[in-house]
Amino acid sequence: MMRTVYRAFTMILLFGATSTLMAQTPVSGTDCLQFEIPGKKGSIQFIQVGADTSAVLPALIFLQGSQPVPLIIGTDEYKHVVLPFDYQKVAEKFHLFVIAMPNTPVEAVISALDENSCFVIDHDEPNSYDPEYLRNNVLENYVERTHRVIDEIVSLNHINGQVHMAGHSQGAKIAAVVASENPDVKSVALLAFNAFGRYDERIRSDRHALKSSKISGEQYQQRLADHYGRWQHIQQDPDDYASGNNAWVSFSIDYLPFLLKTDIPLWVGYGTEDISAENCDLLPLHFISAGKENLQLKPYAGWDHNFFDNEGTMHWNTVMEDVVEWLKAVE
Numbered sequence: 327m328m329r330t331v332y333r334a335f336t337m338i339l340l341f342g343a344t345s346t347l348m349a350q351t352p353v354s355g356t357d358c359l360q361f362e363i364p365g366k367k368g369s370i371q372f373i374q375v376g377a378d379t380s381a382v383l384p385a386l387i388f389l390q391g392s393q394p395v396p397l398i399i400g401t402d403e404y405k406h407v408v409l410p411f412d413y414q415k416v417a418e419k420f421h422l423f424v425i426a427m428p429n430t431p432v433e434a435v436i437s438a439l440d441e442n443s444c445f446v447i448d449h450d451e452p453n454s455y456d457p458e459y460l461r462n463n464v465l466e467n468y469v470e471r472t473h474r475v476i477d478e479i480v481s482l483n484h485i486n487g488q489v490h491m492a493g494h495s496q497g498a499k500i501a502a503v504v505a506s507e508n509p510d511v512k513s514v515a516l517l518a519f520n521a522f523g524r525y526d527e528r529i530r531s532d533r534h535a536l537k538s539s540k541i542s543g544e545q546y547q548q549r550l551a552d553h554y555g556r557w558q559h560i561q562q563d564p565d566d567y568a569s570g571n572n573a574w575v576s577f578s579i580d581y582l583p584f585l586l587k588t589d590i591p592l593w594v595g596y597g598t599e600d601i602s603a604e605n606c607d608l609l610p611l612h613f614i615s616a617g618k619e620n621l622q623l624k625p626y627a628g629w630d631h632n633f634f635d636n637e638g639t640m641h642w643n644t645v646m647e648d649v650v651e652w653l654k655a656v657e
């Protein structure tokens with residue numbers, strides 16, 4: 327899960343046009359608008375943050391990483407938008423939208439969250455997520471929800487018809503699939519992206535541990551056996567949502583066919599110390615073989631999955647500045 331960085335902001339109530347299916351309300355104490363639309367597995371909620379709807383701009387949908395983290399967290403005195411970058415700078419160029427996680431409140435007080443800022447139903451039980459969140463925490467549902475949100479966003483009067491996407495980690499996987507299917511998406515930025523699955527990250531992580539002498543050869547061999555056994559168990563009961571098997575199966579796929587199907591501009595940014603995204607530098611080989619020229623790669627030397635360097639400094643603002651600069655160039 328991405329490390330959350332909170333940013334306080336002032337109360338500005340913004341209003342804009344809505345479609346006939348979409349309920350829209352300002353979020354008290356914030357400069358956010360909250361939208362709600364019907365979905366196949368419950369209502370779909372999303373917010374627009376930090377933008378004046380009087381300006382007609384392109385839309386940028388940011389798809390966050392995994393875990394049921396509310397979009398707005400606070401107390402009686404203040405509230406924060408849970409975004410790791412300065413969204414106000416992004417909102418100078420784009421109307422910025424963020425989709426809530428399924429079966430997770432848009433807004434929550436800190437006391438309703440666990441130590442990782444996840445919404446839980448029982449603080450005495452670790453990882454006590456809402457069973458409906460666990461049931462719906464699958465790639466297919468996220469893709470369907472994102473398509474529905476795009477359909478509504480393009481109907482807004484303050485959107486100029488251009489819809490772009492940026493996804494981080496799990497959000498990048500969702501964005502890759504949606505971009506290959508939705509003609510309204512004009513470009514997509516994939517951040518900290520594993521194009522070749524999810525479960526494989528466990529094996530590659532242990533391989534790195536072996537190379538750095540953190541574990542022995544015998545330990546590595548045992549861990550491999552454990553990973554293979556766990557994967558076999560997952561495959562035997564892929565619908566077991568309580569154990570997370572459904573999420574493992576749905577997200578552990580090869581995303582390369584979706585990327586190669588996509589003709590819009592693609593931008594992939596990743597930290598070279600990010601094990602999950604370490605194979606991003608192989609993507610150009612596949613694009614060259616397919617005769618495609620719509621991919622741009624940006625490795626960030628020494629940064630990790632959440633764009634922290636080895637001294638603990640976070641560089642999310644730099645990454646998003648690069649994303650916005652690229653989006654404006656290809657728009």
